[in-house]
Amino acid sequence: MGAQRVVIGVDSSTQSAKALAVDVETGEVVGQGRAGHTVSGTGGARESDPRQWWSAFAEAVAATGWADRAEAVSVGGQQHGLVTLDADGAPVRPALLWNDVRSAPQAARLVEERGAQWWAERVGSVPGASFTAAKWAWLRENEPEAAAATAQVRLPHDFLTERLTGEGTTDRGDASGTAWWTGEGYDPEILAALGLTERQLPRVLAPGEAAGKVRAGGPLREGALVAPGTGDNMAAALGLGLAPGTPVLSLGTSGTVYAVTRGRPQDPSGTVAGFADALGGWLPLACTLNCTLAVDRVAALLGRDREDVEPGGSAVVLPYLDGERTPNLPYAAGLFHGVRHDTTAGQLLQAAYDGAAYSLLAALDDVLRAGGEPADDGQPLLLIGGGARGNAWQQTVRRLSGRPVQVPRAQELVALGAAAQAASLLTGEAPDQVARRWGTASGPVLDPLPRDTETLDRLALTLRQAAPLLGR
Numbered sequence: 001m002g003a004q005r006v007v008i009g010v011d012s013s014t015q016s017a018k019a020l021a022v023d024v025e026t027g028e029v030v031g032q033g034r035a036g037h038t039v040s041g042t043g044g045a046r047e048s049d050p051r052q053w054w055s056a057f058a059e060a061v062a063a064t065g066w067a068d069r070a071e072a073v074s075v076g077g078q079q080h081g082l083v084t085l086d087a088d089g090a091p092v093r094p095a096l097l098w099n100d101v102r103s104a105p106q107a108a109r110l111v112e113e114r115g116a117q118w119w120a121e122r123v124g125s126v127p128g129a130s131f132t133a134a135k136w137a138w139l140r141e142n143e144p145e146a147a148a149a150t151a152q153v154r155l156p157h158d159f160l161t162e163r164l165t166g167e168g169t170t171d172r173g174d175a176s177g178t179a180w181w182t183g184e185g186y187d188p189e190i191l192a193a194l195g196l197t198e199r200q201l202p203r204v205l206a207p208g209e210a211a212g213k214v215r216a217g218g219p220l221r222e223g224a225l226v227a228p229g230t231g232d233n234m235a236a237a238l239g240l241g242l243a244p245g246t247p248v249l250s251l252g253t254s255g256t257v258y259a260v261t262r263g264r265p266q267d268p269s270g271t272v273a274g275f276a277d278a279l280g281g282w283l284p285l286a287c288t289l290n291c292t293l294a295v296d297r298v299a300a301l302l303g304r305d306r307e308d309v310e311p312g313g314s315a316v317v318l319p320y321l322d323g324e325r326t327p328n329l330p331y332a333a334g335l336f337h338g339v340r341h342d343t344t345a346g347q348l349l350q351a352a353y354d355g356a357a358y359s360l361l362a363a364l365d366d367v368l369r370a371g372g373e374p375a376d377d378g379q380p381l382l383l384i385g386g387g388a389r390g391n392a393w394q395q396t397v398r399r400l401s402g403r404p405v406q407v408p409r410a411q412e413l414v415a416l417g418a419a420a421q422a423a424s425l426l427t428g429e430a431p432d433q434v435a436r437r438w439g440t441a442s443g444p445v446l447d448p449l450p451r452d453t454e455t456l457d458r459l460a461l462t463l464r465q466a467a468p469l470l471g472r
């Protein structure tokens, strides 16, 4: 028998770095590690120090016990974040994260200048506040000295990959969240309008092309192969070995709903972002800013455990504590409505789950349609992310979707997808094929429940009627 071959996959997400050491042959997780990040900012601001991502990465990787032996590594990271580096490669300022909504006016201006249809056709997405282009426009306007000091612009996963290899690289999945990459290359017209040049951006690797090798002095074995990495949602799609048309709902800091599609999506309404996946296909996706953290915050305000929900009542909660992206309400705050004397704390908490799941489920068919895949209500919805472990989340999704829900036993699908990318460099297989061989998507399928149309209608009506309160 040959020696055991192990790779490391990392998820550098909003709240923490999570690393898995995985046996290439069997997919068995042989070691894991986790280290937290700090997100700072009040109001609409959300920032993190990229140097802290790097130390959390090193800590998480070391905790797997395989850092000095793993043959290859890959990094999946939170999408969109603007990392600005000076001429020496040091961060000019903290990174502006995907959920920083201060860039909402700049996003609105970008869309106003050229029209939503133009953006959807040109880059697949209508840029909202989360997109890197809007963040760069915010920086130029609000901190011109920082923009002027920026020699290189990176995304979170690019930053970590470059620290490993010394090469400025990215991949098509993460590049598609910038709003300055067309699906074929960087768009010179958009870059010129933003005062950026291609030389400031990383090289976009082809799917399966190695980013390089680990340099000496880092947290991993020198010479280990480094796979391209990608955005966290693209990595999770790889980690599930996702076939075209299978819908996924991810419940984490962000809520996302997406599918791999063969067709290039374009949604001029802006609800669905037309991302690329990490292979040669597409990943239409809708994303909310308020998901597990918002619901946990409501539970804490009510003094309840997160599982302590009760059915019934007339309360509606729109848990838009961070502003919201789907629907596009960056200036909104949370709203409690329909509360009566007999409303219980458990019903209010359930209403917060309902409000957080509502827009994601409402966007599910749009996601499939945008990529030209048929919507089939009988097909199981794959439920992943930290929230997927919670019973209240599972029951909420079953009740509001009316679909069968499959909960993969494997956790940390972003890190697993990154590990599959790393393994594919060693075996020559496609990364999604590796994940299918590892059986990462398998898990119990929960039967569908009758769709709770009464709650869905109440949420839709409240959203419409509350529009003046949720706008600017």
Ligand SMILES: Nc1ncnc2c1ncn2[C@@H]1O[C@H](COP(=O)(O)OP(=O)(O)O)[C@@H](O)[C@H]1O
Residues within 6 Å of the ligand: 013, 014, 015, 016, 251, 252, 253, 254, 292, 293, 296, 306, 385, 386, 387, 388, 389, 390, 391, 393
């Ligand atoms: N057993 C559980 N039940 C419900 N929610 C959970 C459970 N475990 C973790 N979570 C939620 O998962 C979230 C983290 O999910 P994760 O997918 O790791 O987030 P991210 O990758 O965005 O940092 C936490 O905010 C927490 O609310």
Ligand SMILES: O=C(CO)[C@@H](O)[C@H](O)COP(=O)(O)O
Residues within 6 Å of the ligand: 013, 014, 015, 077, 078, 079, 080, 098, 130, 177, 231, 232, 233, 252, 253, 254, 255, 256, 273, 285, 287
């Ligand atoms: O902005 C998006 C997708 O467009 C988010 O999904 C981020 O990629 C953050 O991911 P998590 O930290 O919640 O996993």
